[in-house]
Amino acid sequence: MNEPVDGPRPIGTRPPDLADLLGRVARGDQEAFGEVYEELSGPIYGLALRVVRDPAQAEEIAQDVLVELWRKASHYRSERGSPTSWALTVAHRRAVDRVRSSQADRDREERTAAPGPEYDEVAEEAGTRLEHQQVRRCMRGLTETQRESITLAYYGGYTYREVSELLGVGLAAVKTRMRDGLIRLRDCLGVQA
Numbered sequence: 001m002n003e004p005v006d007g008p009r010p011i012g013t014r015p016p017d018l019a020d021l022l023g024r025v026a027r028g029d030q031e032a033f034g035e036v037y038e039e040l041s042g043p044i045y046g047l048a049l050r051v052v053r054d055p056a057q058a059e060e061i062a063q064d065v066l067v068e069l070w071r072k073a074s075h076y077r078s079e080r081g082s083p084t085s086w087a088l089t090v091a092h093r094r095a096v097d098r099v100r101s102s103q104a105d106r107d108r109e110e111r112t113a114a115p116g117p118e119y120d121e122v123a124e125e126a127g128t129r130l131e132h133q134q135v136r137r138c139m140r141g142l143t144e145t146q147r148e149s150i151t152l153a154y155y156g157g158y159t160y161r162e163v164s165e166l167l168g169v170g171l172a173a174v175k176t177r178m179r180d181g182l183i184r185l186r187d188c189l190g191v192q193a
Helices: 018-026 030-052 055-071 083-113 121-140 144-155 160-167 171-189
Strands: none
Touching: 018 030, 018 055, 018 083, 030 055, 030 083, 055 083, 121 144, 121 171, 144 160, 144 171, 160 171
């Protein structure tokens, strides 16, 4: 492969036909790839640098994109846009992926570095069981109609009207039973109003 010439194109020379060059690259023409490299390496690096803001990462991205252009030159379709647009789109996507990946890494490190809440699973389970036992004990202290109404509403998910229909009692009576039962539960559980 010829070494790319540094510097601007001599005055009066036309830029190469990148679509034609990509067709040749797709057939394995290394010389054509050298010309593609010469034309696109600067714009690809510049775009990557604007996105990632790190020269080392921009160089890696540019290298990856140029290797991808070599491998996937046959994927270029002129009806979808210019070769430069295609190459810069590949570069932009690669750079954005790098930024997202870096951000995800930083977020993950922050989450693992931040101290988590102290959590004792056994103590939590024991506390929950004790609370359940206390609620069951307090529920046994209610009248049967209060217990039925509260059980249907809070554990069964029924509305007051549905509880009224299920028990065959007026809506006002259900509301009164529920209110009185909840007050008794609150007092039994030691909840401050």
